[in-house]
Amino acid sequence: MSEQIKAVSLISGGMDSALATALIQDQDIKVISLIFITGFDAAETRPFIFNPEVDPQELPLKSRKAADRINSEYRILDIRNDFWRLIKNPPNGYGSGYNPCMDCRIFMLKKAKEVMKELGASFIITGEVLDQRPFTQNMQSLRRIDKLAGVKGLVLRPLSARLFDQTIAERKDWVDRNKLLAIHGRRRTVQHKLASRYGLLHITSAGGGGCLCIDPYFGKKAADLFLNTDKEGLDKDDFEWLKFGRHFRLSPQAKLVVGRDWVESDHIERLSRKTTAKLLSPRDNQESKAALQGNTSEQDVQTALAILTGYLRPQREQHPIWLIENGKKELYWTNARSKEDFIDFMI
Numbered sequence: 135m136s137e138q139i140k141a142v143s144l145i146s147g148g149m150d151s152a153l154a155t156a157l158i159q160d161q162d163i164k165v166i167s168l169i170f171i172t173g174f175d176a177a178e179t180r181p182f183i184f185n186p187e188v189d190p191q192e193l194p195l196k197s198r199k200a201a202d203r204i205n206s207e208y209r210i211l212d213i214r215n216d217f218w219r220l221i222k223n224p225p226n227g228y229g230s231g232y233n234p235c236m237d238c239r240i241f242m243l244k245k246a247k248e249v250m251k252e253l254g255a256s257f258i259i260t261g262e263v264l265d266q267r268p269f270t271q272n273m274q275s276l277r278r279i280d281k282l283a284g285v286k287g288l289v290l291r292p293l294s295a296r297l298f299d300q301t302i303a304e305r306k307d308w309v310d311r312n313k314l315l316a317i318h319g320r321r322r323t324v325q326h327k328l329a330s331r332y333g334l335l336h337i338t339s340a341g342g343g344g345c346l347c348i349d350p351y352f353g354k355k356a357a358d359l360f361l362n363t364d365k366e367g368l369d370k371d372d373f374e375w376l377k378f379g380r381h382f383r384l385s386p387q388a389k390l391v392v393g394r395d396w397v398e399s400d401h402i403e404r405l406s407r408k409t410t411a412k413l414l415s416p417r418d419n420q421e422s423k424a425a426l427q428g429n430t431s432e433q434d435v436q437t438a439l440a441i442l443t444g445y446l447r448p449q450r451e452q453h454p455i456w457l458i459e460n461g462k463k464e465l466y467w468t469n470a471r472s473k474e475d476f477i478d479f480m481i
């Protein structure tokens with residue numbers, strides 16, 4: 135008896151990659167789903183902020199739920215140590231914001247090829263749909279991505295396969311091309327019909343929709359960081375700060391990050407200890423801590439304290455706030471100000 139053909143599938147937690155995987159499983163191919171942890175998915179980021187030491191294998195991932203739903207085995211691949219470098223310096227440039235989508239896809243496909251070989255699988259599946267996204271899913275970009283990732287002919291995109299050249303899986307008759315689809319563009323009528331057939335209607339349309347890199351506020355914060363620092367000197371922690379909080383630019387050298395709740399404030403305290411940032415910790419309120427970063431003047435400190443008072447509850451005339459730097463604490467009694475007074479500092 136011949137051995138069952140295996141494939142690996144890049145699964146995002148969105149509907150398209152789940153459908154693409156299910157379509158190939160229906161052709162008697164054993165598919166192992168690959169779940170990438172970038173550290174920049176909005177839903178995943180929260181548990182990491184809560185506890186940076188959390189094991190990615192333990193996270194309640196939407197992609198794992200999607201894999202379970204289609205009865206696919208999965209592998210979790212933690213790429214957090216590589217992903218921030220792609221945002222810092224994507225060789226193929228950014229998308230419409232600070233999203234390194236082209237290089238992200240190349241990186242993930244390279245990894246998928248490694249895992250494919252390791253598992254004795256024969257090809258790679260993705261849920262991409264031709265022309266669904268302007269930057270990475272047009273014919274030219276997809277060909278370029280496959281070429282740069284070294285996976286030409288290996289990547290089967292079942293939802294649009296009949297619009298592409300035949301891949302190895304089709305040429306070798308591992309999969310029947312006639313059972314693959316020719317979806318094109320952003321309309322989702324066919325996907326919804328299929329999702330209904332597979333019981334996947336509850337899954338959101340696009341898994342990538344949770345990526346912080348395409349969030350406009352993240353883009354603003356990244357633009358501000360790149361404008362005011364030597365980009366080459368940035369490290370992983372500089373990108374960690376971009377994932378949360380309200381950001382204020384006080385001067386080219388000084389930036390303030392204010393926590394929006396106790397989870398973010400806890401993370402601000404942790405990151406401040408790890409970096410050179412000064413911690414602003416209200417004596418009577420643990421929910422709104424802030425970090426003052428950079429080479430700051432006394433004026434920057436005063437402005438940062440004043441901004442922070444706008445977020446402290448209950449309102450008072452003066453707020454006692456600890457300024458903590460290198461373990462040294464100083465208490466500042468700061469007159470309360472309104473948030474609106476500092477709107478121009480907001481990034």
Ligand code: SF4
Binds near residue numbers: 172233234345346
């Ligand atoms: S949206 Fe995020 S995860 Fe998706 S390809 Fe772009 S950078 Fe990668």
